[in-house]
Amino acid sequence: MDHPVFVVPGIGNSGPSHWQSVWQATHSDWRRLEVEDWDQVVCDDWVSAIERQVAEIGEETVIVAHSLGCLAVVHWAARHATRIRGALLVAVPDPAAPVFPAVVASGFTPLPSEPLLFRTTIVSSTNDPYGSSDFARARAAAWGSELIDVGAQGHLNGESGLGDWRQGFKLLETFD
Helix, strand or coil: CCCCEEEECCHHHCCCCCHHHHHHHCCCCCEECCCCCCCCEEHHHHHHHHHHHHHHHCCCCEEEEECHHHHHHHHHHHHCCCCCCEEEEECCCCCCCCCCCCCCEECCCCCCCCCCCCEEEEEECCCCCCCCHHHHHHHHHHHCCEEEECCCCCCCCHHHCCCCCHHHHHHHHCCC
8 A cells, every 4th residue: 555554453453364454454654543432432532533644644544444443433534524535444333233332332322424624435235244245335324435245245344254364455546
């Protein structure tokens, strides 16, 4: 990648087998979201951290977000006029879904519904327990995002067994 990359994981900070961590292990210049608590998530805290860190990285930043990190990025974009190169939003969760971890993740509703001011690609799976294909389609339409459906691959996390997830990395490279 010729542009700075900012990794925004979801709850728990994407463990070592997660594709975000695998990618970052081979790209030492990439930055990762720094927050005080990865397990009790307050949207406003993550939005502030994203704003602070993107301001340091610069406007050519490409964000790579997963799960709850996607929602934090969208809330950040709705509140701040900071321009970035784009964002790859993988496995966007539905905060109204019964399995959404509302007990440990607060402040994510209502979701912004305005188009984002930078290029975005949403990557979804047909059997993601946290976000249906219909939800992904609706978010892509609302946010003006390209939608890529990768079939039945679960929540597109470490448990999905994606390893270095070449398909996803190729999508990231389209932001160059």
